[in-house]
Amino acid sequence: xxxxxxxxxxxxxxxxxxxxxxxxxxxxxxxxxxxxxxxxxxxxxxxxxxxxxxxxxxxxxxxxxxxxxxxxxxxxxxxxxxxxxxxxxxxxxxxxxxxxxxxxxxxxxxxxxxxxxxxxxxxxxxxxxxxxxxxxxxxxxxxxxxxxxxxxxxxxxxxxxxxxxxxxxxxxxxxxxxxxxxxxxxxxxxxxxxxxxxxxxxxxxxxxxxxxxxxxxxxxxxxxxxxxxxxxxxxxxxxxxxxxxxxxxxxxxxxxxxxxxxxxxxxxxxxxxxxxxxxx
Amino acid sequence: xxxxxxxxxxxxxxxxxxxxxxxxxxxxxxxxxxxxxxxxxxxxxxxxxxxxxxxxxxxxxxxxxxxxxxxxxxxxxxxxxxxxxxxxxxxxxxxxxxxxxxxxxxxxxxxxxxxxxxxxxxxxxxxxxxxxxxxxxxxxxxxxxxxxxxxxxxxxxxxxxxxxxxxxxxxxxxxxxxxxxxxxxxxxxxxxxxxxxxxxxxxxxxxxxxxxxxxxxxxxxxxxxxxxxxxxxxxxxxxxxxxxxx
Numbered sequence: 001x002x003x004x005x006x007x008x009x010x011x012x013x014x015x016x017x018x019x020x021x022x023x024x025x026x027x028x029x030x031x032x033x034x035x036x037x038x039x040x041x042x043x044x045x046x047x048x049x050x051x052x053x054x055x056x057x058x059x060x061x062x063x064x065x066x067x068x069x070x071x072x073x074x075x076x077x078x079x080x081x082x083x084x085x086x087x088x089x090x091x092x093x094x095x096x097x098x099x100x101x102x103x104x105x106x107x108x109x110x111x112x113x114x115x116x117x118x119x120x121x122x123x124x125x126x127x128x129x130x131x132x133x134x135x136x137x138x139x140x141x142x143x144x145x146x147x148x149x150x151x152x153x154x155x156x157x158x159x160x161x162x163x164x165x166x167x168x169x170x171x172x173x174x175x176x177x178x179x180x181x182x183x184x185x186x187x188x189x190x191x192x193x194x195x196x197x198x199x200x201x202x203x204x205x206x207x208x209x210x211x212x213x214x215x216x217x218x219x220x221x222x223x224x225x226x227x228x229x230x231x232x233x234x235x236x237x238x239x240x241x242x243x244x245x246x247x248x249x250x251x252x253x254x255x256x257x258x259x260x261x262x263x264x265x266x267x268x269x270x271x272x273x274x275x276x277x278x279x280x
Numbered sequence: 281x282x283x284x285x286x287x288x289x290x291x292x293x294x295x296x297x298x299x300x301x302x303x304x305x306x307x308x309x310x311x312x313x314x315x316x317x318x319x320x321x322x323x324x325x326x327x328x329x330x331x332x333x334x335x336x337x338x339x340x341x342x343x344x345x346x347x348x349x350x351x352x353x354x355x356x357x358x359x360x361x362x363x364x365x366x367x368x369x370x371x372x373x374x375x376x377x378x379x380x381x382x383x384x385x386x387x388x389x390x391x392x393x394x395x396x397x398x399x400x401x402x403x404x405x406x407x408x409x410x411x412x413x414x415x416x417x418x419x420x421x422x423x424x425x426x427x428x429x430x431x432x433x434x435x436x437x438x439x440x441x442x443x444x445x446x447x448x449x450x451x452x453x454x455x456x457x458x459x460x461x462x463x464x465x466x467x468x469x470x471x472x473x474x475x476x477x478x479x480x481x482x483x484x485x486x487x488x489x490x491x492x493x494x495x496x497x498x499x500x501x502x503x504x505x506x507x508x509x510x511x512x513x514x515x516x517x518x519x520x521x522x523x524x525x526x
Contacts, residue, residue, distance in 0.1 A: 035368050035369065056391060113288075126466050128469055129484065131473070212381060212382050231474070254379070
């Protein structure tokens with residue numbers, strides 16, 4: 001996940017105290033928040049100016065009030081929880097299943113023969129098209145929603161695992177074998193750790209995909225969840241609800257992606273990429 | 281020969297599909313036989329249903345993606361080239377990039393209604409940021425020594441931008457466009473399933489509601505194949521465009 005860096009803090013003058021450093025950091029945080037605040041102000045001003053109707057663009061303040069009332073009524077918590085449950089369950093299944101499948105494909109020629117064409121043809125396909133088929137088979141409840149998330153999120157994990165394992169330094173494997181490592185020791189102590197940065201990248205691609213698909217299937221099938229609430233509001237021409245949904249979904253997406261990249265930094269602290277200037 | 285061996289699993293899958301449906305292992309309602317799906321496909325091709333809906337989907341996807349590529353690339357390179365642009369837009373890009381793009385479907389429908397406009401806007405907005413980030417990272421990573429040499433040999437800023445920065449941004453930008461291409465298909469089909477009067481996604485929903493599942497499977501497979509083919513063609517094109525590198 002590429003992150004817009006380039007706005008890293010400038011070097012501090014030598015000998016500054018902790019107070020000035022905190023001030024400096026606060027200044028940077030404000031400089032970074034300014035464009036977002038400006039966008040919010042522009043939204044409010046445009047909505048107030050009367051060039052658009054409140055149906056086309058409700059005022060930001062009204063949308064925030066709407067989010068607050070939704071939160072107070074408990075709807076927001078319920079819908080966010082349901083969406084997160086579907087996205088994260090699907091993501092977890094895809095992560096575990098994808099890594100296992102990738103490992104099996106790289107170790108066993110028969111498994112590779114069977115799955116290689118399926119993965120290479122299935123990856124670039126728009127899997128969301130199969131939604132009506134999955135609905136036909138599994139109904140409209142959580143099972144089919146989570147199945148759709150898994151179907152979409154598993155491909156990046158499998159391909160990342162495959163290329164991660166293929167890229168493990170041969171010398172590492174040879175030395176480990178030479179020192180008498182068994183097959184399972186080789187897998188758990190050498191191959192998987194060495195491949196983990198790439199597997200992590202695959203997971204970082206899969207997580208936003210899982211969330212996109214979770215919101216989409218809620219929009220298409222209804223039931224609770226942020227996507228369903230948004231489409232429901234839209235059907236009743238309640239554009240405050242629609243815009244509240246956008247803000248809520250954007251916040252959830254931002255938090256998830258940030259949490260994932262923090263986790264990567266934690267988990268891969270031992271890897272040399274942690275020393276390099278981070279673009280992730 | 282090796283291609284046959286390689287793709288044999290897919291043929292086996294197709295054969296298993298046909299057999300499972302023919303022998304009644306799976307209800308033919310849930311899984312119409314592959315041969316019936318093929319017949320339905322030919323029938324729809326002949327009646328023109330597939331072509332007209334396909335054309336309107338293709339127009340929406342193509343127009344939205346083209347806009348996203350042009351605007352996204354321009355934004356990304358501008359952000360890498362002028363610091364003030366980066367300071368102004370960087371935080372916004374970082375905030376909106378992780379947003380699940382599907383959330384925009386109802387909003388674009390509120391703005392532009394049920395027709396082509398809302399889909400084109402949706403695909404434009406949804407696909408722009410991957411292109412922007414690719415172009416930004418690519419342009420930012422251009423070799424500083426090359427920029428300096430070009431400058432010292434008397435190239436103007438715009439000339440450096442065009443002759444040095446653009447080519448070195450190309451590989452990452454093309455990767456970003458590949459992500460955008462996949463996203464465009466997802467957004468196109470799902471927005472047509474939710475709000476549209478025509479298009480392949482709409483056709484799938486319509487046939488599914490009608491219970492004509494053999495035709496629905498035919499359209500589903502068509503869209504899946506189009507997505508796959510678009511990616512393969514794009515990869516070939518990308519190889520062409522980057523042939524000058526080593």
